[in-house]
Amino acid sequence: MSLHSVLTTLLSLYLIHASIVELANSSMDPYKALNIILNPNGTLTRLNPIPQSPPSPDPTLPTPALSKDLTINQSKHTWARIYLPHNALHNSPNSKLPLIVFYHGGGFILYSAASTYFHDFCVSLANNTRSVVVSVEYRLAPEHRLPAAFEDSVEALHWIKTSNDPWLTRHVDYSRCYLMGESAGGNIAYNAGLRAAAEVHQIKPLQIRGLVLIQPFFGGTKRTPSELRLAEDKTLPLPITDLMWNLSLPVGVDRDYEYSNPTVKGGAKALDQIRLLGWRCAVFGVEGDPLVDRERELVKLLEHKSVHVVGQFYEGGRHGIFIGDPSMSQKVFDLVKSFH
């Protein structure tokens, strides 16, 4: 989601832009701004219906990428929406496509793989990069706090390697897999990557080649200059990010926990493994996003660990712009094509 996306979608679709913008300051009530209620039993009531799109598996309909939903683990209600470029449907079994496993954003608490906002992005991603995309429906917080989303995301990798679905078995080159996520999904892609790097033999023949982190959502107790400069940002003000961490981190830890702050204790041990495996990483950010300094810190950490990483930073913008603005999405697609 990105928070930003949450807000922009709510804004544009429900015409409450003005009221949210007014709310977006350091004394705002983040529950009101997100239109959520924390119930006494610890669950969240999400009052804004976030627009959803059905999958589109019918090859007679004109869509640039076909899609369908498949169950991952029924007992956890996790599933995946798989995308296949329409014109790859009749590819010979010899021309396989790379695989992108995608994790949606939403501050760990909102949105779904079925959300129109991410569905449309995944359709473009599959078509423009000629990849099979698997968008993972992981469990949300606070009903399921971290690391539930990380566990579901790694479980999705095991599921992919064992699934007999023909869109996977017939069309995917399992040796060319990338993990990608936006906002909270970028954090999930990173943490799922750390976990997967520690069990590469168990996920074979799936072979991860890299991570594409789009405005990944990270935090820490000490405010960064960009968080202070953009504290009252209209898209992602600090009270909202603080609330998202409160609702998603394990109870009792602060934002300097490894799930939220990748730089603690000098960075995860698994980064050495990622370097040895030769994964290629990309981090996308914009100067108009309060999170940009943390994204730069992550690039620095990866460079320090001698992991192959490219930082792709742009002037202006806002949180969520790589999903919401097609010309910015194109920058992600171009990078992915250069990795392929």
Ligand SMILES: *[C@@H]1O[C@H](CO)[C@@H](O)[C@H](O)[C@H]1NC(C)=O
């Ligand atoms: C901040 O938001 C609160 C709650 O909506 C509002 O009452 C207050 O006037 C706003 N303050 C500023 C400086 O905009």
Ligand SMILES: *[C@@H]1O[C@H](CO)[C@@H](O)[C@H](O)[C@H]1NC(C)=O
């Ligand atoms: C928690 O409380 C909410 C609101 O009262 C209710 O709708 C929901 O069913 C409850 N969930 C559980 C698991 O008790």
Ligand SMILES: *[C@@H]1O[C@H](CO)[C@@H](O)[C@H](O)[C@H]1NC(C)=O
């Ligand atoms: C599904 O999740 C449950 C609960 O975590 C777990 O016990 C089970 O092994 C999972 N099933 C599969 C097929 O992975």
Ligand SMILES: *[C@@H]1O[C@H](CO)[C@@H](O)[C@H](O)[C@H]1NC(C)=O
């Ligand atoms: C699909 O991707 C191709 C490039 O592979 C691009 O030229 C075309 O405009 C895309 N179609 C849509 C609807 O995005």
Ligand SMILES: *[C@@H]1O[C@H](CO)[C@@H](O)[C@H](O)[C@H]1NC(C)=O
């Ligand atoms: C987050 O939790 C801390 C510690 O419990 C609390 O002081 C703070 O007000 C909370 N912030 C939000 C936005 O919920």
